[in-house]
Amino acid sequence: MTTTKSKASRYRELLRSGEFIVSPGVYDGYSLRLVERAGFKTAATSGAAISNALLGIDDIGVMTLTQNVEHCRNLARCVDIPVTADADNGYGNPVNVHHAVQLFEEAGLAGVNIEDQVAPKRCGHMPGKEVVSRDEMVRKIEAACLARRNPDFVIIARTDALALEGITDTLERVQAYAQAGADMIFPDAVKREDDIARIVEAARVPVTINMGFGIRSRPTTPLIPIPRLKALGVRRISLPRMLPAAAIKAMTTALALMRGVVESGEPIDRPDLLAGIDEIMALMGYDDMRALEARLLGDDAVERKYGNAP
Secondary structure, three states: OOOOOOHHHHHHHHHHHOOOEEEEEEOOHHHHHHHHHOOOOOEEEOHHHHHHHHHOOOOOOOOOHHHHHHHHHHHHOOOOOOEEEEOOOOOOOHHHHHHHHHHHHHOOOOEEEEEOEOOOOOOOOOOOOOEOOHHHHHHHHHHHHHHOOOOOOEEEEEEOOHHHHHHHHHHHHHHHHHHOOOOEEEEOOOOOHHHHHHHHHHHOOOEEEEOOOOOOOEOOEOOOOHHHHHHHOOOEEEEOOHHHHHHHHHHHHHHHHHHHHHHHOOOOOOOOOOOOHHHHHHHOOHHHHHHHHHHHHOHHHHHHHHOOOO
């Protein structure tokens, strides 16, 4: 059941509680509803996954602010758990950041990531990225903090500086971003535990780490066990690529089997690979919709409409 507290306030309470937060990355209604059903307390949209899924292209800064906000609005309203959004680099200068934050907050998100990349930005794990000056990013964070109407709305400052400037300059950025008002620091593409520990020490605010696929490694994201991350002082991990990668793998398998059926003409029944229609309906709230129709239209109208259909 929906509580009276805003999602931003509930997210803020999680941060204050000291609980370790795991935020799977989501990109559509299926993935987000599955995260909530699996018992996770928060989710985080993946800008890369949304760009991939909506536009069919890589995360190279083509997705617009309005495309992102409207998609995130639909996601946030379909679940009860708090969701944070990936606001890329804020879509411009500090004035643009100010408006972007207000739009994401109005859309029902609990917070946003804003990164220090030069426009057009790109996925933080791709080569060729660049970062703005530390002072420019500080002004963006200050603009973001000024823009929010609910003080519990969380501003997550992401830095991509480590791969470009090294750990010393990254630590200076981390300290400056925290002093500017960032509620959480998000250093991306961190490969070494020692670097994570130094960033946590420098930040003095909660630090979130991108664990990428979560259950398999990749070159730019080492798999570090959660107990070890806790020991290093990390407060949250995001898993932006886990669910898109799982979906791609499953869809590839199903399509390959279907091609075999087309070529051989032999039927195949693999319920172990696919959800049933009843599972899809349950996930998307079919029974709730029927109950609402019965309440608003009357039981007789619903009976005439559906008959004995399940």
